[in-house]
Amino acid sequence: MPRRSxxxxxxxxxxxxxxxxxxxxxxxxxxxSMREVAQRVGVVPAxxxxxxxxxxxxxxxxxxxxxxxxxxxxEAARHAEGDAADRLAAMVAASVNTxxxxxxxxxxxxxxxxxxxxxxxxxxxxxxxxACIDLWxxxxxxxxxxxxxxxxxxxxxxxxxxxAAITSLVDSGYWSDIAVKPSPPLDDxxxxxxxxxxxx
Amino acid sequence: MPRRSxxxxxxxxxxxxxxxxxxxxxxxxxxxSMREVAQRVGVVPAxxxxxxxxxxxxxxxxxxxxxxxxxxxxEAARHAEGDAADRLAAMVAASVNTxxxxxxxxxxxxxxxxxxxxxxxxxxxxxxxxACIDLWxxxxxxxxxxxxxxxxxxxxxxxxxxxAAITSLVDSGYWSDIAVKPSPPLDDxxxxxxxxxxxx
DNA sequence: GTCTATAGGTAGATAGAC
DNA sequence: GTCTATCTACCTATAGAC
Numbered sequence: 318m319p320r321r322s323x324x325x326x327x328x329x330x331x332x333x334x335x336x337x338x339x340x341x342x343x344x345x346x347x348x349x350s351m352r353e354v355a356q357r358v359g360v361v362p363a364x365x366x367x368x369x370x371x372x373x374x375x376x377x378x379x380x381x382x383x384x385x386x387x388x389x390x391x392e393a394a395r396h397a398e399g400d401a402a403d404r405l406a407a408m409v410a411a412s413v414n415t416x417x418x419x420x421x422x423x424x425x426x427x428x429x430x431x432x433x434x435x436x437x438x439x440x441x442x443x444x445x446x447x448a449c450i451d452l453w454x455x456x457x458x459x460x461x462x463x464x465x466x467x468x469x470x471x472x473x474x475x476x477x478x479x480x481a482a483i484t485s486l487v488d489s490g491y492w493s494d495i496a497v498k499p500s501p502p503l504d505d506x507x508x509x510x511x512x513x514x515x516x517x
Numbered sequence: 518m519p520r521r522s523x524x525x526x527x528x529x530x531x532x533x534x535x536x537x538x539x540x541x542x543x544x545x546x547x548x549x550s551m552r553e554v555a556q557r558v559g560v561v562p563a564x565x566x567x568x569x570x571x572x573x574x575x576x577x578x579x580x581x582x583x584x585x586x587x588x589x590x591x592e593a594a595r596h597a598e599g600d601a602a603d604r605l606a607a608m609v610a611a612s613v614n615t616x617x618x619x620x621x622x623x624x625x626x627x628x629x630x631x632x633x634x635x636x637x638x639x640x641x642x643x644x645x646x647x648a649c650i651d652l653w654x655x656x657x658x659x660x661x662x663x664x665x666x667x668x669x670x671x672x673x674x675x676x677x678x679x680x681a682a683i684t685s686l687v688d689s690g691y692w693s694d695i696a697v698k699p700s701p702p703l704d705d706x707x708x709x710x711x712x713x714x715x716x717x
Numbered sequence: 718g719t720c721t722a723t724a725g726g727t728a729g730a731t732a733g734a735c
Numbered sequence: 736g737t738c739t740a741t742c743t744a745c746c747t748a749t750a751g752a753c
Contacts, residue, residue, distance in 0.1 A: 329736080345631060347547035351729060364737050366730070402715050431545060431628060460714075467714050470705045474685055475714055478706075481681030485674055505670045506678075513713035514660075514667050514675055515602050529718080551747060564719050566748070 330368045332358045337375045342421040346376060346429045373438035376425075380433075383422040384445035390415040391452045401460030402511065408456060409479060409507050416487045423487050427480075450476065475510075482506045530568045532558045537575045542621040546576060546632045573638035576625075580633075583622040584645035590615040591652045601660030602711065608656060609679060609707050616687045623687050627680075650676065675710075682706045 336357045340349040351372055355362040369375045394411035397404045416423040426433070426442070433439045453476045460466025486506055536557045540549040551572055555562040569575045594611035597604045616623040626633070626642070633639045653676045660666025686706055 343631070344635065345545070345547065347545065348632070348635075350727080352727085360736095361738060362729085363731080363739085367736055372729070405714075428628075428631060431543070432548070435544065435548075464716060467709075467716050470709055470714065474682075474706050475709065477685040478678060478681055478709060481678055482674075485677040506674050509667075509670055509675065509678060509713065510709075511713045511715040513709065513711045514605075514670065515711040516664060516667050550745080552745085560718095561720065562747085563721085563749080567718055572747070 329358065329360065329364070333365060333368055333375065334379060338379045338421040338425060341376060341379065341429065342424040346372075346425075346432045373436070376429075377439060377441060379422050380426055380439070380442040381445070383416075383419050383426060384442070384449065386419060387412070387415050388445070388449055388452075391449055395452050395456055400463050400465040401456055402465035404456050405460065405466070406507055406511065408453065409483065409510070412479075412483045413486045416483060420487055423484070427484055453479065478510060482510055529558065529560065529564070533565060533568055533575065534579060538579045538621040538625060541576060541579065541629065542624040546572075546625075546629045573636070576629075577639060577641060579622050580626055580639070580642040581645070583616075583619050583626060584642070584649065586619060587612070587615050588645070588649055588652075591649055595652050595656055600663050600665040601656055602665035604656050605660065605666065606707055606711065608653065609683065609710070612679075612683045613686045616683060620687055623684070627684055653679065678710060682710055 333354060337349070337354050340354060340357075349372075351362050351365055354375075355365055358365075365375075369378070390411040391408055394407040395404060397407035399407075426446070433442050454472055457466060457472045457475060461468045533554065537549070537554050540554060540557075549572075551562050551565055554575075555565055558565075565575075569578070590611040591608055594607040595604060597607035599607075626646075633642050654672055657666060657672045657675060661668045
């Protein structure tokens with residue numbers, strides 16, 4: 318049998334990332350302390366610095382993991398079959414599937430976006446996000462050309478609403494004070510964006 | 518001429534609130550320090566405690582100010598003329614108008630919602646928000662009865678999207694990395710929710 | 718009501734033994 | 736790679752003079 322990495326079946330490094338992403342998503346960046354991360358991992362705070370340069374580095378690694386999965390998924394969906402409206406729907410589905418597998422990373426990035434933009438150390442994540450946003454803009458522009466999407470509404474407004482829809486699907490439990498049912502089906506929310514709430 | 522309150526044309530108390538709400542909205546609750554608030558007001562940190570019991574109390578007062586304006590505006594729009602779809606549109610318009618006049622308070626409450634829910638001291642604001650959400654649920658239920666709104670999508674998902682739309686209109690500049698145009702018209706975003714993005 | 722001074726706590730991060 | 740011990744900095748909040 319091949320030997321495991323060094324000491325433990327799951328490395329301390331992975332344990333730190335697992336604990337940290339949950340705390341970042343639940344409490345936010347500033348309200349999460351290295352002390353608490355260490356405590357939940359079961360080590361002393363100083364031990365964290367054997368694996369990461371600091372709190373910033375942990376956050377950046379988690380965010381990088383997210384975009385490393387999200388960008389290729391969006392890129393693939395962007396070339397799906399059908400008109401631009403179909404490809405838009407495929408991108409929403411791809412986003413939800415990818416983000417659902419990285420739920421805590423998604424919530425962390427969504428809720429701490431101001432922190433990312435204000436921090437020099439975290440700004441690398443802003444560029445990764447920008448690349449994803451550009452893919453959404455592209456498909457919306459194609460929808461204006463092939464006539465499958467409305468042209469009278471600003472692309473940015475539509476993208477904002479799409480992000481909100483994706484987040485609501487990824488973490489429906491988070492807003493449990495609004496929600497009465499768990500996790501509405503993807504197609505329902507997607508159809509709201511495509512067709513609206515007014516009965517036609 | 519009638520005399521002003523006591524010493525200054527604008528009270529220190531008001532100055533504290535004005536400075537604090539901008540910092541809370543821009544940086545978040547935990548990243549905003551009493552020291553920085555005091556510095557921008559032009560007093561020493563200790564002086565803040567002559568007007569407020571603490572950081573929590575400042576935040577609660579700002580949130581209370583917001584809901585004191587928002588709830589009556591929603592309640593009035595909820596009884597507008599027309600069918601439920603019309604009243605829903607009136608509520609969106611009322612929300613945007615009210616929140617636009619309290620932009621920083623709106624962003625503060627939106628972005629720091631996790632903090633509010635986790636804090637005992639801030640939980641009074643959760644109840645105020647709950648009351649507003651109930652008004653949205655009511656009009657959506659009416660739309661199911663009078664047939665003016667879709668019934669195949671969960672109310673909570675629609676409310677989430679409405680909140681996202683309102684926030685995007687209130688603070689379009691915040692997401693300037695997405696936005697290419699400033700502040701899209703209210704009717705455009707409202708029509709996306711009502712009629713979707715697919716060309717019919 | 719604002720000031721000076723400071724208490725009391727916690728944050729991120731480091732040094733060096735093992 | 737983890738530990739003990741600690742540094743430096745910053746936080747909210749208070750005490751008491753003016």
